[in-house]
Amino acid sequence: MKMCNVRQFFKQFPDDEACLLHLFDVRFGQGHDCPKCKREAKWYPLTNEKAYSCQWCGHHIHPMVDTIFEKSRTPLQLWFYAIFLFTTSKHGVSGKELQRQLGVTYKTAWRMAALIREHMAAIDGEAPLGGEGKIVEVDETYVGGKTEGRDWRARKTVVMGMIERGGDAMLKVVPDQKRGSLMPVIRENVAGGTEIHTDELSAYKKAIRWNAMDTRP
Template identity: 30%
Template sequence: MKQVDSKERIVMNKKQKISTKQFFRMFPSDEVAMKQFEEWRWGENRQCPHCDSFRTVECSHKTMPYRCKDCRKRFSVRIGTVMQASNLGYQTWMQACYIATVGIKGTASTKVSGDVDATQKSAWFLGHRLRKAWERDGNLMEGVVEVDEAYFGGKEANKHKSKKLNAGRGTVGKTAVVAAKERDGDIQAKVVAETTKRELQGFIEENTDIGATVYTDDHKAYTGLARKHGTVKHSVGEYVKGQAHINGVESFWALLKRGYHGTHHHMSPKHIHRYVNEFASRHSIRKLDTIDAMQIIAKGMVGKRLTYKELIA
């Protein structure tokens, strides 16, 4: 990370954090931020995003400072990333990575708008493009894994009469989310159509190693799970039984619900999977130094695109 001076970090509880003041000392301009994005993406071997050639040279174009000797196309570090076609400066994008990293309960687009000096619409789009960068393929979870499901949204009382589902109380109209957490590690979470045996056990089998020990509550959908399986009987007030508990994944639900109700106030069913992925990904890197977490987001930008048309379709 050549562009970042280690003296600009604060050591706090072994995690090196960055204050807002320090951030702007580290990245005082678009040029400095651009060079850092380039370092994170290419290191010392700049590569053409059009044809993958390493035979590239600098050129005097304002927005495309490099040219490929093989395909002869111009490019910048934005090309082939979620930053492509964005009018926002590199410093703004770097600041957005910083905000996304330090805001453990998420950050509302209205707040981001003021922080980066952009319209609320631009900040909303920026936030969702960063959520695209958070997307990742996790490794199979091993050891002790906690699994649980939760529901979000769907308060019928707040809906217009024409949109009410009129199907009674409980989980009607809500979005179901299932999450798996390694006892001392990562989290994977996914929006599911329903909390059936097929959906929940399918999620577990996709995300856990065959040798993992899975702990759940006593939901009937987990019966017959093809893993070593232990339960706690929430239905009769049991929450810990020796090593069998799901306190870790329930702490994730608490954080996600604070983000839902306290930060964003609402997550539409159309986009809630993006927020769920953001919270799970951020939780999984929560122990990293701030600058290293920012690097993970930046690397996650590569090879992904999200247009405004796609977002609102």
């Protein structure tokens, strides 16, 4: 079912149980061979934990393990809704917007947004640069040929280059030239905890030492 509005989302995912079932179906599905008894099984949801039990031996499968939802205290439905916002927004979703939409703390919203972006980048085949203990150098330039006049910047495109020392490089088009437009590009493409090296441009001041928040949402 392709969803395009909020009503369709909540019809498909009315509660955490529906979200967990969807996650189980996508990752495993009924008839999945039990890793313990090696038999094709029907799986039953448990009432006291977020898991499914094998009909033959009672072995448990936890659909949230090895996903961005693992160990999170945030309701699964809010996670799904956050992902819905990311996949339906044309201009991305900020931590502040998630905080407002989900009714969670900014710290939780920021962490959720970072994990969702990392997951989406990995799916698209472009994993974030950097990470704890790593250095990423960042700079930007104007592209668009020779032009004259006081408003020459408005007629060019801003392209940001990011390179991890000893690792990969990445080029991204900055969607606009407004103040504060550079940091969102960095947050979307550089892993939290990375040491950012830039020039003295004021727009980069917040990126000089950008560290991930350790507490999971």
